[in-house]
Amino acid sequence: MNKINIPENPYLLLTPGPLTTTPTVKSAMLRDWCTWDDDYKLIVEKIRSDLTRLAGTGPGFTAVLMQGSGTFSVEACLTTAVPDNGILLVLANGAYGRRISQIAQKQSIQHIIHDSGDLEPPDLELLEKTLGSNPDITHVAVVHCETTTGMLNPIEAIGNIVKKFGKIFIVDAMSSFGGVPINMNQLDIDYLISSANKCIQGVPGFGFVIARTSVLGKTAGNAKSLSLDLFDQWQTMEKGKGKWRFTSPTHVVRAFARALEELDLEGGVEERFKRYDQNNRYLISQMKEMGFTPLLAEEFQSPVITAFLNPKHPDFDFKKFYNSLKRKGFVIYPGKVTEMDTFRIGNIGDIYLKDMERLVGAIRSSQYWS
Template sequence: MTINHRNILLNPGPVTLSERVRQALLREDLCHREPEFAQLMLDIKSRLVSVYPEAVGNYEAIVLTGSGTCAVEAMLSSLIPQSGKALIVTNGVYGERMAKMVKIHQKNLVVVTSPWEEPMNCDAVEQHLTQDSSFTHVVAVHHETTTGRLNDIAKLGEICRSRNVALLLDCVSSFGAENIQFSEWNLEACAATVNKCLHGVPGLSFVLTKKSVFESRYTAASSLYLDIYGYHQQQLEGYSPFTQSVQVSYALQEALKELEEEGGWQSRNELYKNRSQIIQNSLQSLGIRTLLNYADYSCVLKSYRLPPDYSYYDIHKQLKKHKFIIYAGQGGLEKTIFRIANMGNIYHSEIQELIQCFEKLFLAKAIKL
């Protein structure tokens, strides 16, 4: 199956697929209770952990049928004990969403909030942990796609490690493209999805969880479907307590092989950085400014200020005519920014075509810095 019309997705997932991954969706039908699927799942679990060699041997990938949000909620609801206490660090939509999850599951929490355009408040985190020894977990977002900020998890992780407080991390928009230091950050678990930096198909997500957690304490889950302990028990043999997405699993296996052959997460990081720099240079020459300082961004996504006399709708509409799909701002940033992600199977020639579209769009009016 070859797709003649090719959309270039510059939104933060799902991504433009390679033909190789797309073809994997056409493999034979298979029951998720058959041993062939169990072998497929065991291979996927091994490859997911191996994306970061430091995780091999100490972490297990728990694979769920659901979006990245599914994995994040499964991680939080299963691992924060009812008798525990979580310190949620937020500076965007996705940190705030995790705070809502913890509240819904009726776990004890304190929220340290920063404005969306600012870094996490690590000083406040340190103060809370110093004054209150009852915190069992710190919860944060690695790459906050609200703005594109790559949060300083090295600093946060150092605070957690020095106080022996476990870190739970939303890596939904960073896993497979940014560095993750499992030991240095005192990482108990991280949640991610397959349809962003891994270039898979939407429908599966996962939680890389420290194996010792399953051995040392019982589940804290307040949900049947989201209980990662239940998945852990059956996935040791490659099975799952509920129906898994078979075709999406085929595609994920192929996407992971593709990542390995291309040089792993480091290679993908460089690829994204190069794409991002080309786009940024072009927009900067047209007078379009980034929302954050350049050094604050992840390689995965950048946010740009809407120029005078342009709405997001104007820009989106014109780019979509040429098959490019960009992304709007969220919440209070909805009318002030647009976002461009760098993920997926995108050719250099297509990035050049995007730049030409920007030039035609913005040179029509004199945009000044």
């Protein structure tokens, strides 16, 4: 068999995922796997074990893998976790928090939304007041890292209030898990949702839910979908020791297993967080020096992705700016804030300080930045 060379990336993906992966993660997909074979199921079971370990949990928690993008796992979690007589409170301050509300609406889940706009964290006083005056609320959901803006929401403070009133706490940690330390035990999180192609640095194809088994175990029959039934997926994985109900993305799963190994080799979540944070701090300092203004106050900024206001310059054109950077080897993200014109630059993936230095040099030489 001829040796396959992994081609170099024509550009770095400075996005919140899919993101730039290592050659070794990509090469892990070159072998075919059988979904029923014990060798493959052992890989799945190790992934499940590794995920609960990364979440700071021990016995009493489980990880359930789900085909599709991260949103599939969000929908699977919500539609399985919240029963017909349940009421979901959604804390939103960006597109992904609002997407939780959209899912609830589509699936006829009773829900209330607290939308604090794009630039403010959830209102904790309002949360406490609402839970105190609405005892029928059963679940509270929030996005940890809202990549609409790059805001990192205060899940510890939110969780303290949620547990004070005895509610089920759901955290969409899509763009933070694996890159920002999260301990589900300490934060009293019942469901944590993320995806293969974010901070763990795998490739797209599946998401996962890490759940408290005593809570998930009460959800049989809740799901409004066959393929997105989180309880049934969990039961099949438990009884089949790594078996999925329907065809699993085998190549993506193997790449994710390699990505988990590389996370450990880097020193774990704490060390990866340091790298992302270094990327982020350097980028912000240099962008400010060039006259760019970050959208968020420093206290709200995550190390995952940073939004910048478009320069108030008559010659600035985002598409030209984007294409100029792409020709130099960098792909950035358009803005997603309705109130203001912004663009976003991600700091996660197989990206290091030297890459951010090259990016800054490319921006400095662009005629469209000032």
